[in-house]
Amino acid sequence: MEFVNNLLFQPTETHLAASKHLLVLTVFVHLSYIGYVLGTLLFSVFFNIVDRDTPSHDARTLSEYLAGLAASNRGLMVYLGVLPVIAGAVLYAQVLYDTRQLTTAGFAAGAAIVPLAFVLLSLYRSSFRFREVNYPLHIVLGAAALGAFFTAYFIICSGVSLSLDPEKWPFIRNPAEFAVFSWNNIARFALFIGVSLAITGTSVLFLYFSPEAEREKEESYNRLVRNFALGLSLGSCLLVPVLVYWNLITIPDVGKSIPMYQVTGLAMVALAAAGRWVYGLLVNPDARPGLRPLGAVLVSFLLLTVADSMTREYAFRDHNYMLLAKAEAARLAEESRRRAAVAEKAGQAAGEGDPAQGEKLAQLNGCVSCHSIDGSANIGPTWKGLYGHEVVVLEGGQEVTVTADDAYIVQSIRDPNSQVVKGFQAIMPAQPTMSDQDIAHIIAYIKTLK
Amino acid sequence: MLKRLGAWAVYAYFALFVAIIAALGSYWNYLYATPEQPIAFPHKTHVQVVNLKCENCHMYTDKGQQAGIPPVQKCMECHQAVKTESPEIQKLTKYWEENREIEWAQIHKVPGYVYFSHKRHVTKGIPCETCHGQIGYEMVVHKAKSLSMGFCVTCHRQNNASVDCYTCHK
16 A cells, blocks of 8 residues: 555645644544434334334335435535545545555545445435335345445444554454454444434434424324434433443553543533433423534534544554654755755855854754863863864774864764764764755864864 | 423433543543653654764663663763753753752553563664654653553564563563
């Protein structure tokens, strides 16, 4: 999968921050929509089978209504259902730059399955026309769509879960092994299903009972929809905290942080509001469900997504340090190359130093913190009057007298401990980031310190 | 009345979970959170800017079981003159003048029943980062790897090192 890196940006702090926020947004919008599709499809198939078992007009109507909700709009399917999976793959590839890309592979597998699932869903919905003629084909289409969604999101959730646990990476070589590596991918998937059910229940409440919606005339059907949606909403609102707890105890320690716990706690508060509103609707049959329960569930899910993003940030911390350091090194190399190019254009041959530049570099690289310029004793020998004079150095334990010329200073900067001035300790670090031109500037500066 | 009670039951249920999450968080904070250090020592500055190598300060990495926390004297070799205006260095100087050792909080800990020798690993060419993460890029050290038995055994298997119990549990 290394070729993926060639298609991406070399990450910098800005890229990583942008990817992080875009991921939160993409995952939240996409999974909210998929949760809604998954839940409505699940219960459409459920009521479809219930009707086959004990025929009832209400169950059949509800089944068709839910299938209609799931496959309501082709544009939504493309923009909220399919494209974000591809975006997720790219964003994860960016965040996981230069490592094993199995999470991206999970998203890519998802991106292949999800369009198929949406096609099956559309077919299932339109096959209500011949439901009575060919029931097996009709129900198989629904079940296949459901299976495709479950498979795709199990793989995606497992990939996300895997990304949080770098110590497990050596063991998992392909997406087929995702399912067995830890409890966290099971817990994460269960939490996703739990949230999906909460979103589905509250969405049905909002959509079916909104003032503009067309409702069936029959009172028994309205009661069924209301009781189904309320039961589903309240049940899943009560279930989600248990799954959140399960997820919390299974995420790897490297991903944990106090802010993550705080945001998860806030998500539970938002969910409590949803639960309270749904309960209020349950005990007051005349109350009209509004947008509030759905809104509270979505806020709760957004907070859970943010908490998840924090988990990822902590789990990736080690990896990010390395990426940022590489990016910084690349930036410095580029800058030094540019400086050299500018100097060359100005007709200044490499090797001819500029004392003013040298003074700046000596300050910038911390040289002057050890080497005084006024002759006073310090951690390193003074630079005052150094150039052209003789110095007694220890080289491999032998005392040698050398003249401090260009070559001596270059060697002292490149490999400081090969010759150490007598009376001083071998503690100066080598300076690999300094270019030859930088050293020329510093030599020019030392020359001026007579 | 009963309705009111039900609403309180719903609140109580969620409050219970908020409490559980708070308890999990404080338990984690108590046991695993990165402790505060007496001096804000930045590894990043020393490794990335000054270009020091790990073994320049941790002198016994290839010589003994312990890598060695550098003595205050080691810090003072440079910091007698370098960056003396920084309040953190002034803290360091105070330790030096009072002739006290700095009580660094230990981040990478293995239990007492685990025998671990730095020398064994370093002389075999295992980089420091394998266990300590990208410590040279960190302003504040944190525990990057679990250092659990599974972590050790995985690496031992990959490098054909012994996984006999007695290797680590002496």
